[in-house]
Amino acid sequence: MMSAPAFEAVACYYCGSGTATKFLTAEDDLTGRPGRFTFVRCRDCSLVYQSPRPTLEHVKSYYESEYIAHRQPSDWGWLAPLFRRAIESLDREKLRIVDRYLRLGPSSAVLDVGCGAGTFLAHVRSRHGCAGVGVDFMDLGDRPALRAVEFHRGLFYDQPFERERFNLITMWHFLEHDYDPMRSLAHAHASLAPEGRLIVEVPRLDSVTFRLFGDRWPGVQAPQHTALYDRALLLKTMERSGFEVLDHLPYGAFPPYFYLFCGTAFRLLKGRGLNMQKAIYAYFAGQLLLLPVLPFLKRRNLAMQTVVCRKAR
Ligand SMILES: [Zn+2]
Incomplete structure (x- = not known):
C-alpha cells in the first residue's frame, strides 16, 4: 500500500x-527535525x-511530546518550579488582558480554543468562578488543570x-496553527453570546523580531504554523468573519523575550534544533x-x- 502524501x-x-x-x-528550528518548509504570500490579499x-x-507527529506548550512541569526536573512560575505568569497576563474588556462572574461561560494543558481555564475559574470549556486536538485530558x-x-x-x-x-496562539481559520472564526461567531467577547492573540508578522530574524523568526514555527498575520490581515480576517474589532494591541500575554531569545539561538544554530533542557539556563x-x-x-x-x-451589529 502506498502511504498518503505528507504535504x-x-x-x-x-x-x-x-x-x-x-x-x-524555513526549517524546524525548535527541534531540528529535517525538512524545508515554504511560506508564500497571496498575490490577491x-x-x-x-x-x-x-x-x-x-502534522500531528510535530506536536508530540517535544512540543513546549504541551510539556508538564515535571518534564523539567529541578527547573520545574521556574517552569511553573513562567506558566502562571503567562496565565496571569492573559487574564489581565481579559479583565480590561469583560466582567466575568460565576454565571459566565468561557471557551478556550487550543487550550493545551488547561492552566488558563483553571486560573479563570479560580479567580472568577466561571465554567470553563476547553478544546484541543491533542489529547491532554489527563492533565490536572483539565x-x-x-x-x-x-x-x-x-x-x-x-x-x-x-x-x-479566547484563542491564545491558536489561529496561526489552524487548518481552516475562516471556518473556526465562523464557529466562534455562532458560539459567542450577543454581548460576548472574542480575544485572539497571534504572532505579528510586521513586528520588530520578524525584521530582526527573518526566516529564523520564532513566529514562523515551521511546520506547525499555517499562516502568519500582520496587523492589517488580522483585522480584515476578523471583520470578514462578522466581528467588530474593539481594540488591537501591539503585544500579547506571551513574553516577547521568548522570541528574542529563540530568534538569537535559531540564528546561531542554523536549523540544528534547540535543546531546551540545556538552553533553559541561558534562557533564565x-x-x-x-x-x-x-x-x-513589553x-x-x-x-x-x-x-x-x-459581534458586528
Ligand atoms: Zn488571499
Missing part, C-alpha cells in the same frame, strides 16, 4: 486565491501562509456547541540580565498582537 498545496485561507509568490523557506503544508495527519473543565478533544469547528453559549472565547540568565528593560519593551510591537472583538 498538500493549499489556496489562500483569507480570499481563496491560488496565486501566490514565495515569501520564505497578501496573506502569508504555508504551502504546501503538512497534512493534518502528518479535570475541572469540560474538555473536548478534536477540531474546534467539529464541536457541536450550543449557539451563543459563551461570554468569552538572559531574562535576569534584561530584567530592568523588559517592562519597557508593549512595543516586538512579537505579538492581540485583537479584542465582539
Whole structure:
C-alpha cells in the first residue's frame, strides 16, 4: 500500500486565491527535525501562509511530546518550579488582558480554543468562578488543570456547541496553527453570546523580531504554523468573519523575550534544533540580565498582537 502524501498545496485561507509568490523557506528550528518548509504570500490579499503544508495527519507527529506548550512541569526536573512560575505568569497576563474588556462572574461561560494543558481555564475559574470549556486536538485530558473543565478533544469547528453559549472565547496562539481559520472564526461567531467577547492573540508578522530574524523568526514555527498575520490581515480576517474589532494591541500575554531569545539561538544554530533542557539556563540568565528593560519593551510591537472583538451589529 502506498502511504498518503505528507504535504498538500493549499489556496489562500483569507480570499481563496491560488496565486501566490514565495515569501520564505524555513526549517524546524525548535527541534531540528529535517525538512524545508515554504511560506508564500497571496498575490490577491497578501496573506502569508504555508504551502504546501503538512497534512493534518502528518502534522500531528510535530506536536508530540517535544512540543513546549504541551510539556508538564515535571518534564523539567529541578527547573520545574521556574517552569511553573513562567506558566502562571503567562496565565496571569492573559487574564489581565481579559479583565480590561469583560466582567466575568460565576454565571459566565468561557471557551478556550487550543487550550493545551488547561492552566488558563483553571486560573479563570479560580479567580472568577466561571465554567470553563476547553478544546484541543491533542489529547491532554489527563492533565490536572483539565479535570475541572469540560474538555473536548478534536477540531474546534467539529464541536457541536450550543449557539451563543459563551461570554468569552479566547484563542491564545491558536489561529496561526489552524487548518481552516475562516471556518473556526465562523464557529466562534455562532458560539459567542450577543454581548460576548472574542480575544485572539497571534504572532505579528510586521513586528520588530520578524525584521530582526527573518526566516529564523520564532513566529514562523515551521511546520506547525499555517499562516502568519500582520496587523492589517488580522483585522480584515476578523471583520470578514462578522466581528467588530474593539481594540488591537501591539503585544500579547506571551513574553516577547521568548522570541528574542529563540530568534538569537535559531540564528546561531542554523536549523540544528534547540535543546531546551540545556538552553533553559541561558534562557533564565538572559531574562535576569534584561530584567530592568523588559517592562519597557513589553508593549512595543516586538512579537505579538492581540485583537479584542465582539459581534458586528
Ligand atoms: Zn488571499
